Amino acid sequence: MILRKWLTSKNSLLFGSVMLAGYLLLILTVTNVGQKKLQESQHNELHLKIQHYANLLSNYFELSNRSLSFIARNKTISTFYANKNSGMSMTYGLRASLFNVQQLLAERIEPNQDKRPPYFSRITLLALDGTIIADTAQQTGFNRGNIDLSALKSVDQKLLINKYQNQLSLRLSTTVYFQNKPIAMMIGEYNQSPIIALLDAQQYQGTGSYIRLLSEYGSIFIWDSLNNPEDFDLDNDHDDHLHSFHLNKKVENTSFTLEAWVEGVDNKSLFTSKWFVLLLSLLAVPVFSSLYYLFYIERKNSLLRAQIHHSTKQQTVLSTHNLQLEKEVSKRKLSEEKLAFQATHDSLTGLPNRSYSLQKLNDAVNNCQRSRKKVLIMYIDLDNFKQVNDTLGHAAGDIILQETGKRLKLALRKTDTVARLSGDEFMVIIDELQDLEQAKELAVKVLHLFDQPFKMNKHLFHTSTSIGLAVFPDDATDAENLLKSADMALYKVKETGRNNFSFFESKMNDDVNRKVAINVRLRAALKENTLEMYYQPLIDLSTQKIIGAEALMRWTDSQLGFVPPDEFIAQAEKNDLIDQLGSFALNTAAHQAAEWQKIAPLQIAINFSSVQFRHCESLLAEIQEVLLTTGLPPEKLDVEVTESLLINQEGELFDMLKSLRNMGVELSIDDFGTGYSALSYLQKFSFTKLKIDRAFIMNLTNNRADQSLVKAITAMAKALNLKVVAEGIEDKKQMQFLTGLDCEFGQGYFFSPPVTAEKFERLLRDQISAES
Numbered sequence: 001m002i003l004r005k006w007l008t009s010k011n012s013l014l015f016g017s018v019m020l021a022g023y024l025l026l027i028l029t030v031t032n033v034g035q036k037k038l039q040e041s042q043h044n045e046l047h048l049k050i051q052h053y054a055n056l057l058s059n060y061f062e063l064s065n066r067s068l069s070f071i072a073r074n075k076t077i078s079t080f081y082a083n084k085n086s087g088m089s090m091t092y093g094l095r096a097s098l099f100n101v102q103q104l105l106a107e108r109i110e111p112n113q114d115k116r117p118p119y120f121s122r123i124t125l126l127a128l129d130g131t132i133i134a135d136t137a138q139q140t141g142f143n144r145g146n147i148d149l150s151a152l153k154s155v156d157q158k159l160l161i162n163k164y165q166n167q168l169s170l171r172l173s174t175t176v177y178f179q180n181k182p183i184a185m186m187i188g189e190y191n192q193s194p195i196i197a198l199l200d201a202q203q204y205q206g207t208g209s210y211i212r213l214l215s216e217y218g219s220i221f222i223w224d225s226l227n228n229p230e231d232f233d234l235d236n237d238h239d240d241h242l243h244s245f246h247l248n249k250k251v252e253n254t255s256f257t258l259e260a261w262v263e264g265v266d267n268k269s270l271f272t273s274k275w276f277v278l279l280l281s282l283l284a285v286p287v288f289s290s291l292y293y294l295f296y297i298e299r300k301n302s303l304l305r306a307q308i309h310h311s312t313k314q315q316t317v318l319s320t321h322n323l324q325l326e327k328e329v330s331k332r333k334l335s336e337e338k339l340a341f342q343a344t345h346d347s348l349t350g351l352p353n354r355s356y357s358l359q360k361l362n363d364a365v366n367n368c369q370r371s372r373k374k375v376l377i378m379y380i381d382l383d384n385f386k387q388v389n390d391t392l393g394h395a396a397g398d399i400i401l402q403e404t405g406k407r408l409k410l411a412l413r414k415t416d417t418v419a420r421l422s423g424d425e426f427m428v429i430i431d432e433l434q435d436l437e438q439a440k441e442l443a444v445k446v447l448h449l450f451d452q453p454f455k456m457n458k459h460l461f462h463t464s465t466s467i468g469l470a471v472f473p474d475d476a477t478d479a480e481n482l483l484k485s486a487d488m489a490l491y492k493v494k495e496t497g498r499n500n501f502s503f504f505e506s507k508m509n510d511d512v513n514r515k516v517a518i519n520v521r522l523r524a525a526l527k528e529n530t531l532e533m534y535y536q537p538l539i540d541l542s543t544q545k546i547i548g549a550e551a552l553m554r555w556t557d558s559q560l561g562f563v564p565p566d567e568f569i570a571q572a573e574k575n576d577l578i579d580q581l582g583s584f585a586l587n588t589a590a591h592q593a594a595e596w597q598k599i600a601p602l603q604i605a606i607n608f609s610s611v612q613f614r615h616c617e618s619l620l621a622e623i624q625e626v627l628l629t630t631g632l633p634p635e636k637l638d639v640e641v642t643e644s645l646l647i648n649q650e651g652e653l654f655d656m657l658k659s660l661r662n663m664g665v666e667l668s669i670d671d672f673g674t675g676y677s678a679l680s681y682l683q684k685f686s687f688t689k690l691k692i693d694r695a696f697i698m699n700l701t702n703n704r705a706d707q708s709l710v711k712a713i714t715a716m717a718k719a720l721n722l723k724v725v726a727e728g729i730e731d732k733k734q735m736q737f738l739t740g741l742d743c744e745f746g747q748g749y750f751f752s753p754p755v756t757a758e759k760f761e762r763l764l765r766d767q768i769s770a771e772s
Contacts, residue, residue, distance in 0.1 A: 117193065124142060146162045149185055348401060352418075361482070364431050376428075379425070383466055407449045447465065470486035519571055530556075582612045586622065672692055673709065707737070710738070
């Protein structure tokens with residue numbers, strides 16, 4: 001009780017005043033001592049930092065020395081001088097070696113795989129007589145200042161520093177040895193940006209420092225963040241009170257000195273200056289004034305506390321009544337929302353009903369009239385739905401309707417409207433339609449939703465749908481007529497066989513109908529086995545003999561006639577039929593090739609779509625199974641893939657191709673040069689052949705550009721130990737040109753078009769008869 005009486009507000013404020021005065025005095029003492037300690041700490045820290053910077057530079061120059069030494073000892077350099085000393089001329093191979101040296105030097109001035117900048121911006125290979133052998137900057141004059149080749153060849157490496165074109169030039173010389181004798185000098189011109197970045201990355205604005213790298217020929221500016229750079233004189237001001245720290249450190253193994261001026265800590269911030277102590281002293285005046293004011297306020301607060309206590313009681317009573325009222329309002333809102341939902345949505349599917357969907361269609365049309373955009377309406381009707389109700393009952397029909405609504409909502413955007421109009425009729429409203437191609441894609445997507453059967457009581461039921469499409473404002477000027485247009489388009493689909501879609505304007509249906517027809521007929525062709533495999537001979541250009549064949553798929557439909565492979569294969573890739581086509585091609589061609597092994601040891605090349613490689617393990621297992629079943633030797637199978645397959649593909653694909661090569665199966669890149677040509681893939685994946693696309697062969701004898709490209713591709717393939725196959729050879733001149741390039745194989749109409757298995761076997765037997 002005595003303690004409680006003593007702890008009044010007035011006594012507490014008095015006690016706090018005494019404590020605050022003592023606290024201020026303690027702060028003044030601690031601040032003064034801390035500033036002195038901070039200055040000592042800064043001086044020690046700066047010495048360590050400059051030492052660290054000097055070590056970084058020393059390590060950087062050491063690593064660059066190793067890098068240039070590694071280039072000088074590279075096998076490519078040794079090969080060039082070996083060829084040169086053997087008397088090889090520029091015409092017969094020495095030019096290729098020099099090209100490889102130039103490529104090596106060019107690679108070393110490019111960023112590496114982790115995007116780290118190169119050490120050198122230019123690398124020059126000099127003969128001992130001063131002749132430039134290779135240079136990464138041939139168009140720029142070479143700085144021969146302070147390069148004494150007779151003196152440099154007696155040392156392995158030397159750092160060269162001189163003034164060139166009013167700038168400090170840093171270069172590193174390395175002696176190139178061949179058979180333990182100096183034979184050339186390699187001069188690397190340093191890229192100064194990484195040197196500067198190495199140090200200024202450690203700095204930031206506000207550090208108050210100036211750093212430069214000093215040599216007898218001049219200096220390299222690194223960093224300047226002094227508070228008054230316009231008044232700073234490097235020779236006179238480094239000892240004044242603003243720049244109280246002047247440090248320098250010799251960079252080991254170089255002629256450089258790292259020099260720095262740093263602003264004193266007491267000038268960087270108010271908190272580290274002498275003024276801060278004075279400000280703390282002056283702070284006591286407002287503090288004690290505030291305490292006096294608090295004494296005055298405390299007296300007034302005592303009167304207010306009684307009033308607040310009474311008001312709090314009244315507020316508690318009101319809060320209880322308000323909480324009860326909020327609960328009643330929430331219940332009523334939930335009830336109203338439920339009634340509103342039931343009035344605007346279908347009770348079975350939970351989708352908007354007819355009246356609400358027409359309201360949303362009107363809103364979409366009005367919005368697009370203002371924004372001048374288009375609205376797509378899809379009128380969807382389930383085919384033969386009456387049979388479901390008649391045979392399986394209305395409960396089963398309700399399940400199909402519910403599942404249909406779910407599939408439509410999952411397949412479309414959240415902003416699109418999916419509604420049930422009546423019975424088995426649904427409507428989809430697509431706002432802000434981009435173009436008619438998007439409308440076609442959406443219609444095909446909805447059709448494919450019904451490829452999967454519906455599950456009912458452990459039974460599967462298949463159904464399809466018909467879709468009528470109409471676009472505002474192309475097909476109608478208001479919502480009501482737009483719905484009628486879609487209904488008429490739906491009726492047209494019903495008349496023409498169902499399981500399809502149609503636009504209100506018939507002129508837009510041709511291309512869509514053909515794609516749908518190809519998809520439908522292609523499925524039928526797979527079931528009816530009406531696809532065929534043709535074989536185009538692969539010719540050894542040196543002997544003009546058939547040594548293999550490429551298997552090509554052909555399709556002539558009873559309704560569509562002949563369908564080009566690129567047309568139906570593209571559709572198969574989109575509609576998940578490519579795996580079935582690939583299996584047909586692999587099995588048919590492998591069986592046929594196994595039979596031909598009895599006549600001659602032929603190799604069969606089979607094209608694989610990049611889509612087939614989505615499941616590498618199953619595809620590899622299928623190839624292994626086919627080879628085992630047919631008895632075809634693995635080395636007689638050539639798997640052809642396009643460049644697009646290799647883009648951003650690693651891991652599983654790499655393991656699969658490696659497994660095929662380990663089995664003995666050969667790998668070829670088809671249509672090289674027409675897709676994403678990345679030379680790194682040729683090294684990473686173990687390919688055996690490279691096929692030049694017919695686009696480069698077509699005008700080979702008349703087009704110099706095509707000739708140059710074919711020469712370059714052939715030379716590259718030879719350098720990588722790849723065999724070359726030229727596609728699309730049409731005449732003798734093309735064949736002679738390719739033979740002159742030492743192209744091993746060719747195929748094209750000059751030798752034979754793709755033929756049936758019977759005709760190919762006849763060609764093979766005629767060749768054997770002619771040889772005997």
